[in-house]
Amino acid sequence: MQSRTPASRPGRPRSATADAAILAATREALVELGWSKLTLQDVAMRAGVAKTTLYRRWAGKNELVVDAVAELFDELRLPDAGSLAADIEGVVLQFAALLDRPECRSGLMAVVAESTRDEPLRERIRASVVERQKRLVVEGRSRAQARGELPPESDPEETARTIDLTFDMVAGAVVHRTLVSGKPADGPWIRSFIRVLLLGLSAPA
Amino acid sequence: MQSRTPASRPGRPRSATADAAILAATREALVELGWSKLTLQDVAMRAGVAKTTLYRRWAGKNELVVDAVAELFDELRLPDAGSLAADIEGVVLQFAALLDRPECRSGLMAVVAESTRDEPLRERIRASVVERQKRLVVEGRSRAQARGELPPESDPEETARTIDLTFDMVAGAVVHRTLVSGKPADGPWIRSFIRVLLLGLSAPA
DNA sequence: AGCTTTCGCTACGACCCGTAGCGTAATGGC
DNA sequence: GCCATTACGCTACGGGTCGTAGCGAAAGCT
Numbered sequence: 001m002q003s004r005t006p007a008s009r010p011g012r013p014r015s016a017t018a019d020a021a022i023l024a025a026t027r028e029a030l031v032e033l034g035w036s037k038l039t040l041q042d043v044a045m046r047a048g049v050a051k052t053t054l055y056r057r058w059a060g061k062n063e064l065v066v067d068a069v070a071e072l073f074d075e076l077r078l079p080d081a082g083s084l085a086a087d088i089e090g091v092v093l094q095f096a097a098l099l100d101r102p103e104c105r106s107g108l109m110a111v112v113a114e115s116t117r118d119e120p121l122r123e124r125i126r127a128s129v130v131e132r133q134k135r136l137v138v139e140g141r142s143r144a145q146a147r148g149e150l151p152p153e154s155d156p157e158e159t160a161r162t163i164d165l166t167f168d169m170v171a172g173a174v175v176h177r178t179l180v181s182g183k184p185a186d187g188p189w190i191r192s193f194i195r196v197l198l199l200g201l202s203a204p205a
Numbered sequence: 206m207q208s209r210t211p212a213s214r215p216g217r218p219r220s221a222t223a224d225a226a227i228l229a230a231t232r233e234a235l236v237e238l239g240w241s242k243l244t245l246q247d248v249a250m251r252a253g254v255a256k257t258t259l260y261r262r263w264a265g266k267n268e269l270v271v272d273a274v275a276e277l278f279d280e281l282r283l284p285d286a287g288s289l290a291a292d293i294e295g296v297v298l299q300f301a302a303l304l305d306r307p308e309c310r311s312g313l314m315a316v317v318a319e320s321t322r323d324e325p326l327r328e329r330i331r332a333s334v335v336e337r338q339k340r341l342v343v344e345g346r347s348r349a350q351a352r353g354e355l356p357p358e359s360d361p362e363e364t365a366r367t368i369d370l371t372f373d374m375v376a377g378a379v380v381h382r383t384l385v386s387g388k389p390a391d392g393p394w395i396r397s398f399i400r401v402l403l404l405g406l407s408a409p410a
Numbered sequence: 411a412g413c414t415t416t417c418g419c420t421a422c423g424a425c426c427c428g429t430a431g432c433g434t435a436a437t438g439g440c
Numbered sequence: 441g442c443c444a445t446t447a448c449g450c451t452a453c454g455g456g457t458c459g460t461a462g463c464g465a466a467a468g469c470t
Contacts, residue, residue, distance in 0.1 A: 216446025
């Protein structure tokens with residue numbers, strides 16, 4: 001996750017149990033304290049490890065929380081509900097449920113904010129969180145094109161741009177609705193959103 | 206801004222000069238240090254005031270940064286470029302320029318993250334930042350309806366939902382593009398975005 | 411065995427927080 | 441002009457977190 005083991009090094013290996021306990025303790029602390037009041041020594045206490053163990057594995061609070069939140073995004077799955085609209089609705093509902101969890105709300109936006117001044121952190125977020133979401137867009141899109149619900153594209157560069165645009169529109173709208181407007185991204189909202197989105201995307205270039 | 210003066214109170218009034226100096230110093234510190242390394246005593250030094258003066262006016266870092274960033278959003282204007290697409294392009298370009306400024310990037314997302322566990326803070330952000338953006342959507346929409354570019358609505362509740370949806374889609378996509386994907390919301394991107402958006406919004410219900 | 415790395419523990423200086431207390435400055439009411 | 445009231449700058453304080461260093465013991469590999 002954070003430090004690769006080149007084959008097997010000599011010496012005592014790192015405890016995988018401790019890793020899991022630390023990440024779970026981090027999420028627990030995020031729920032109870034939120035990002036700003038979360039301290040590394042509190043996480044160490046909860047996880048039952050020494051504070052120095054945390055610093056051996058993570059550079060700081062930012063990196064730790066990214067890894068703790070990233071695990072939540074493993075749950076995201078692309079359902080096969082028969083139509084593009086239904087597929088998107090299923091994914092967005094899962095995403096909205098994630099953003100409803102307090103450990104996600106307070107952690108994710110905070111590390112994104114930090115990443116504006118920390119390029120390695122941005123890359124870490126991109127690799128472990130954003131890519132997992134984006135893959136859902138790519139897969140859903142190719143599936144819809146096979147069904148004839150979206151116009152196919154020949155130019156691979158144009159395809160990449162359209163995927164980027166779709167991803168930013170979907171994820172951006174849901175996040176903004178949930179965290180800025182503070183209203184739930186529930187069924188009715190999602191369906192009206194998908195309607196606007198698909199009308200725009202399915203039109204010929 | 207943060208404490209209303211009921212008519213005129215007895216005693217020495219608060220220095221408006223100090224207010225402006227503090228907010229400017231906050232933005233300056235945001236540029237140089239970013240959100241996480243910004244401290245109130247550093248802001249006090251830069252502004253040439255005592256630390257206690259800061260605490261007399263703002264409850265803490267969160268509220269101070271919200272006010273400092275909110276002033277930036279005063280610059281947003283709705284241009285009259287003749288068509289809805291051109292109007293939106295103008296507004297989004299301004300918004301993207303705002304999000305390019307480091308004092309905005311690092312400050313805005315951080316307070317939004319904090320607001321997930323602080324309802325008064327969320328309300329403060331809504332009133333002083335979000336409302337100013339939303340008004341642009343409302344105005345641009347009614348202008349477009351007068352020009353016949355968007356279908357009119359009879360149900361006022363439906364109208365409110367459409368405005369909310371439009372706002373979340375526009376602001377969300379631009380923020381996500383800029384801060385999460387880390388790519389510029391430049392002219393070509395904005396135009397392809399507007400194309401998708403308007404195709405969806407201009408379709409009949 | 412011997413070597414290497416991790417782990418828990420303790421301690422440390424540095425820094426920031428948020429508040430209290432003081433004397434002084436600036437205003438409005440009488 | 442005097443006084444009550446509020447704002448201001450300054451100093452100081454206890455409490456907390458940070459990130460690091462050093463130590464002895466534990467747990468793997470060869």
